[in-house]
Amino acid sequence: MLQTVSDWLWWDRLWLPSNVSWSDLEDAEGRVYAKASQLYFALPCALCLLLIRCVFECFLAAPLAHVLGVRDKVRLKAEQNSILEQFFIHQAKTPSQADIRALCKKSGWQQRRVDVWFRRRRNQERPKLQKRFCEASWRCAFYFFAFFGGLLALYDKPWFYNLKEVWSGFPKQSVLPSQYWYYILEMGFYISLLLSLTFDVKRKDFKEQVVHHIATLTLLSFSWISNYIRIGTIVMAVHDSADILLEGAKVLNYAKYHRTANATFAVFTLLFMLTRLVIFPFWLIHCTWVYPVELYPPFFGYYFFNVMLMVLQILHIYWAILISRMFYKCIFSKLEGDDRSDEEEDDSEPLKEKHQNHVNGSGARGRANGHAPTRAQ
Structure with a gap:
């Protein structure tokens, strides 16, 4: 049964154009073709990147x-309750x-005090600024090294300048x-991001x-x-280009270089809109949607690849x-942090309430000693 499933999964007609089979993509005559087994190295690569990240954050980012x-x-610690x-x-x-009203009755605390307790308790579990700085x-x-490494791998290739060359001789x-190596590093990085999502x-x-x-x-x-x-490789390079500026703007913002951070974020916004909303759909998806059918009839792999690209495009729009x-906040107010982050809440008490708590505390101590507080108290 497993053999039947494997044969169906790797059926030539699913993933390859007509008149092309997997046997045609076996190494021969000096040609070396990509193999599925080569992708297994992405997992140890991801583990190595996690180790490199720990060293980077401890010995470079933190200092x-x-x-x-x-x-x-x-952060003010929540009271014991x-x-x-x-x-x-x-x-x-x-x-x-x-x-909150039910908790006030059970605990004997006023509503404002319960509200403050929950804000402080939530703040205790939020990541600290240095952690955000190190991650960014x-x-x-x-992204910096991946982007420029990708450019080194692409700059002398004809398909980088003429997208029709992407399909020359395909597959x-x-x-x-x-x-x-470009593929393995990028795949290793995204696997490492999935593995670290729980503690990032x-x-x-x-x-x-x-x-x-x-996706x-x-x-x-x-x-x-x-x-x-x-x-x-072109899709990866296009994506990495804007991400450098986004993470750089965060780093600058966390370091309180707000003007530089805002300028960097403005450039990032323009580059993001250009690469993700113009180049990606109108150049790259056009390249994968239009040019292949000039050479081969559409097949399942053609549709599958383009649907996955459209999923990415929907995320780009979001x-x-x-x-x-x-960007609106950056121009008309003040941009602090990342709008996608769970920001800290104000957990301070108003002066009036602090004074009232102090008076209530003094009154309680006075009654405990057998007398009521005087006006002077």
């Missing part, structure tokens, strides 16, 4: 944060007004060592990030196996809306 004056905000703690852990971190620094460094195109800073677009990483890995795997490697909002 840099110290030099740039990136300090974690002093077993009733509120049990509710926070087992029921909800953000209680409704009805829940790592991603910025990787019988020999794979180059530079293409192999959680953002509002967490689910979209998971969809993006899975990217699926695209890279399929494009490698089916020899869509030329267009795959992020373009978020980025537009952030």
Whole structure:
């Protein structure tokens, strides 16, 4: 049964054009073709990148944060209260007004005090500024080296300048060592991002990030196996170009270089709109949608590859809306942090309430000593 499933899964007509079989893509006459087994190395590569990331964050990013004056905000610790703690852990971190009123009765605290407790307790679980700085620094460094490494692998290739050359001789195109390492590093990086999602800073677009990483890995795997490697390398380079500026703007913003960060973010916004909303759909998807049918009749792999590219494009539109909002803040107000991040809440108490708590405390102590507080008290 497994053999039947394998034969169906690797059926030539699914993934390759008509009159082309997997046997045609076996190494011969000096040609070396991509093989599915070569992608297994992406997993150890991902583990190595996680190790490199730990070293980078500990010995480069953290000292840099110290030099740039990136300090974690002093957080007020939530008071000890077993009733509120049990509710926070087992029921909800953000209680409704009805829940707060019920908790006030159980704990004997005023509503404002319960509100402040939950804000402080939520803040205790949020990632600190230095952690965000280190994560952004790592991603910025990787995208920087990946983008310029991709340019080195592409700058002398004819298909980088003429997209019709992407399909010249397809699918019988020999794979180059530079293409192999570019693919393995990119796949390893996205696998490492999936593995680290649980302990990285959680953002509002967490689910979209998971969809993006899975779609990217699926695209890279399929494009490698089916020899869509030329267009795959161009897609990776186009994506990495804007991501450098995004992570760089975050690093600058966390370091409180707000003007430089805003200028960098403005350039990123323009580059993102150009690469993701213009070049990607009107050049690259056009290249994969129109040019192949001039050579071969459409087949399942052709549709599958283009559908996955459209999934990425939908995510690009979603992020373009978020980025537009952030750009508006950058121009007309003040951009701090990442609009996708779960920002810290104000957990301070108003002076009036602090004074009232102090008076209530004094009154309680006075009654405990057998007399009421005087006006002077």
